[in-house]
Amino acid sequence: MEFNGNKSIYLQICDAICERILSGELAPDVRIMSVREYGAEIGVNPNTVMRAYEKLTNDGIIYNKRGIGYFISSDAAETVRASQRKEFLENELPEIIRKMKLLGLSPEECLQVNEK
Amino acid sequence: MITIKDLGFSYGDVPVLKNITMNLEEGRIYGLLGGNGVGKTTLLTLLCGLKKPQLGSIDIDGYAPYDRKPTFLADQYYLSDEVAAMNMKAADYAANYGKFWTGFDMGKFNEVMNVFEVDAQQKMNKMSFGQLKKTYIAFALACNTKYLFMDEPTNGLDIPSKAQFRKAVTRYTREDSVILISTHQVRDLENIIDPIIILDRQDVLLNASVAEVSERLYFDYTSERNPDALYCEMIPGGNIQVYLNQTGEDSKVNLEALFNTVHQHKELIKGIFNK
Numbered sequence: 208m209e210f211n212g213n214k215s216i217y218l219q220i221c222d223a224i225c226e227r228i229l230s231g232e233l234a235p236d237v238r239i240m241s242v243r244e245y246g247a248e249i250g251v252n253p254n255t256v257m258r259a260y261e262k263l264t265n266d267g268i269i270y271n272k273r274g275i276g277y278f279i280s281s282d283a284a285e286t287v288r289a290s291q292r293k294e295f296l297e298n299e300l301p302e303i304i305r306k307m308k309l310l311g312l313s314p315e316e317c318l319q320v321n322e323k
Numbered sequence: 324m325i326t327i328k329d330l331g332f333s334y335g336d337v338p339v340l341k342n343i344t345m346n347l348e349e350g351r352i353y354g355l356l357g358g359n360g361v362g363k364t365t366l367l368t369l370l371c372g373l374k375k376p377q378l379g380s381i382d383i384d385g386y387a388p389y390d391r392k393p394t395f396l397a398d399q400y401y402l403s404d405e406v407a408a409m410n411m412k413a414a415d416y417a418a419n420y421g422k423f424w425t426g427f428d429m430g431k432f433n434e435v436m437n438v439f440e441v442d443a444q445q446k447m448n449k450m451s452f453g454q455l456k457k458t459y460i461a462f463a464l465a466c467n468t469k470y471l472f473m474d475e476p477t478n479g480l481d482i483p484s485k486a487q488f489r490k491a492v493t494r495y496t497r498e499d500s501v502i503l504i505s506t507h508q509v510r511d512l513e514n515i516i517d518p519i520i521i522l523d524r525q526d527v528l529l530n531a532s533v534a535e536v537s538e539r540l541y542f543d544y545t546s547e548r549n550p551d552a553l554y555c556e557m558i559p560g561g562n563i564q565v566y567l568n569q570t571g572e573d574s575k576v577n578l579e580a581l582f583n584t585v586h587q588h589k590e591l592i593k594g595i596f597n598k
Contacts, residue, residue, distance in 0.1 A: 213544045215537055215573045216514055243493055250489035252352055252517040258534060 216251060220259035225268065225287045228279060235281040239269065266290070324348055324384065325370065325470075325501060331378030332365055339365050341525035343379070347501050349469075352492060354516025355505040356582055361522045363505040364404065367472045370503070371401035383470065397425045399470035402463045404478060406455055413450075413458045414443040417465065426467030435461035435495060438487055453479045460488065464495040471502045477511040489515045509578040519578065521585050528585050531596050536576050539595050540584065541568040544575075553591070554584040567595070 214222075227233045239245070242260060246253040260277055263269045268283045280286070307317065325347035332340040339362040347353055357363050368374045369381060372388035372395070381388055386395040409416055413436065421427035436443045439457040447455060456479045463471060477485050492515060496502060506512055519536065521529040529536075543549060546561035554565040563577055565584045585592045 213542070213574055215575045216533075218573060243498065247490045247494035250486055250493075251514045252533075253493055254351070254517055255514065255533065 217255050217258040217262065220249075220251070220256060221262055224259070224263060225291070228268070228283050228287050229291075231284075233279050233283075235279050235283060237279050238276050239279065241276055326382040327379070328382075329379035330369065330376055330381060332362070332369060332374065333377060338525060340369075343527055345520070345527055345530050347503065349499045349501055351518060352502045352504065352516055353518055353520055354509075354512055354578075355503055355520050355522060356507075356509065356578070357505075357522035361524055363522060364474055366522070367401060367474050367503065367505060370470075371399060371472050372396065373401070397423065398468050400424070400463050400466045400468045400472070402459055402471075402473040402476060404474040406459045408448040408450065408455055410446065410448050412444055412446055413441070416447060416458075417443070417462055421462070421465065424466040424468060428465050428467055431467070431495060432461050432465035435464050435491055438491060439484055453481055453484065456480060457484060460491070464491060467497060469497060469500050471496065471500060473502070473504045475506055475508070476504060477506065477508050480511075485511045509582065513578055519581065521582060523586075523589065528589055529592060529596060533576050535596070536581060537568070537573055538571070539568055540576075540581070541566055541570075541572065542574040542577050542580060553588050554580060556580060556583070
């Protein structure tokens with residue numbers, strides 16, 4: 208796994224799991240790797256993975272079956288989509304609009320280029 | 324659990340460690356950082372019982388390491404920075420010396436040797452330095468000890484082995500183990516060591532988890548200069564700046580920047596972490 212940017216590692220792990228949920232790779236009620244397995248897989252301290260799992264649990268994206276492991280929640284994809292939409296509209300879009308204004312690009316122009 | 328209290332050690336009249344007090348807990352992979360000559364290796368050799376504390380004490384689950392009780396020694400391993408090139412095959416070395424550790428697992432030794440792509444049938448004195456180092460790392464992990472002390476383990480490893488090492492430290496160790504790794508190669512071990520201990524001449528400057536660090540310090544990677552930054556370093560594409568975390572926002576801890584920040588603001592850092 209490649210880590211980058213300013214984002215702390217545990218949040219990047221959350222993002223990676225959310226992306227696999229959105230792509231359908233991780234379906235509801237599928238068991239995800241244990242904290243230690245996942246840590247070994249990506250070369251990250253298990254406590255960091257634990258922090259990521261705790262956040263995803265609090266956000267209702269995964270759930271913990273005591274002694275068995277962590278599983279994907281039944282409505283995980285909707286939860287992730289809703290929060291990422293909010294994130295996009297509140298944080299990413301304003302930055303894109305700022306850049307478009309700076310470059311004198313209209314929304315139509317951008318859409319046209321994208322459709323090709 | 325390791326409890327170190329007021330530990331002091333000198334070589335002749337040159338004091339190296341003085342008033343070292345800290346606890347090391349189970350299930351953690353501690354990174355021991357510090358400049359040259361601050362006593363990292365001395366601390367490791369005191370913990371494994373090779374040296375005797377001159378002042379203060381070390382308690383490891385009720386044992387004083389220097390008593391060298393067999394039951395204690397069988398559950399701990401110290402991997403020195405310098406490793407001996409024995410005139411024997413790696414597999415024979417492991418089979419013979421593994422007997423001293425009750426949890427030793429020959430299968431695990433062979434598995435880690437495979438992961439590291441070192442031939443266990445090769446004689447150790449015919450190996451390159453890196454291969455020899457990997458053999459000893461495989462042996463250390465195969466001992467399955469609760470306490471594992473490693474001095475500069477990534478020194479001499481090639482690029483793929485460094486990634487393998489990071490994975491192996493989690494995959495092949497016990498869940499209840501206390502692992503302490505000293506290093507200058509912070510980039511080799513970034514993301515795997517947590518908590519971070521920074522040792523200074525005769526003092527512990529920091530002993531905190533990465534979560535605690537990011538709670539108190541903010542690592543900014545943007546190009547805009549912040550006049551309140553405790554530390555600033557130019558990197559391609561901008562700066563790494565470190566300042567006190569006022570907003571509670573999370574950022575990625577950069578170990579090199581952390582080390583330099585701590586060194587330039589020793590008293591301030593000790594103040595904000597010792598609360």
